[in-house]
């Protein structure tokens with residue numbers, strides 16, 4: 148597999164990382180996401196990392212870059228589903244993911260995005 | 273079980289293979305999920321350094337026992353340019369290659385024993401052990 152699929156749901160983009168990504172694949176995802184935020188004028192990006200058993204400094208940097216990039220493009224990034232063992236390890240690694248919003252599940256993450264975009268979690272403005 | 277194993281590390285695909293191999297060893301040695309995650313993450317950092325800075329090398333995995341405890345030792349070796357200033361390289365945030373500069377320091381924090389030996393022009397060897 149040489150690309151991670153990106154789903155579009157109205158004004159939001161959804162990425163579910165289901166493989167242990169090698170570094171080039173992670174860089175491709177970062178580029179693809181930036182391109183699609185612009186192309187679809189996306190207002191939010193949801194990254195589901197619940198399948199990821201390891202987040203090292205490279206993946207951490209990629210997540211931080213995506214968040215920074217989307218902020219510049221007026222979109223928000225929410226990372227969902229980080230496993231507890233991964234969270235504990237990240238702290239010891241020294242990675243704090245500044246500026247990255249997190250939520251426990253895809254549903255909660257979507258609520259967060261909808262609230263910041265529409266003002267209510269159910270999408271009505 | 274095999275008490276040691278050596279694998280080449282040349283590409284970013286090999287870094288993925290090292291993560292999977294270390295995970296399998298940590299599970300076989302009975303490490304908790306958190307401890308597995310810590311040593312796999314440390315291994316990922318060191319394997320990437322071997323590729324990115326060392327120009328490729330090897331990793332050696334060893335099961336240890338000191339009579340009381342079981343341990344997993346990982347040794348990463350390359351014949352790359354080596355490290356001029358070890359203290360600087362270990363400093364959080366220091367990178368010569370556009371990374372986050374957390375690999376060496378992070379790997380040290382994530383393991384129980386840590387040894388870094390490097391000679392400019394000769395290469396680098398980093399050894400970490402996590403005890404169960």
Ligand SMILES: Nc1ncnc2c1ncn2[C@@H]1O[C@H](COP(=O)(O)OP(=O)(O)O)[C@@H](O)[C@H]1O
Nearest residue numbers: 321325326361367368371372373374375376396
């Ligand atoms: N195997 C190696 N050979 C040569 N230099 C290395 C090696 N590993 C690490 N270094 C040096 O130490 C620095 C810090 O490494 P690290 O903490 O992993 O951060 P990063 O990989 O983000 O630069 C690297 O930028 C590099 O200069």
Ligand SMILES: [Mg+2]
Nearest residue numbers: 317321371375
């Ligand atoms: Mg590194």
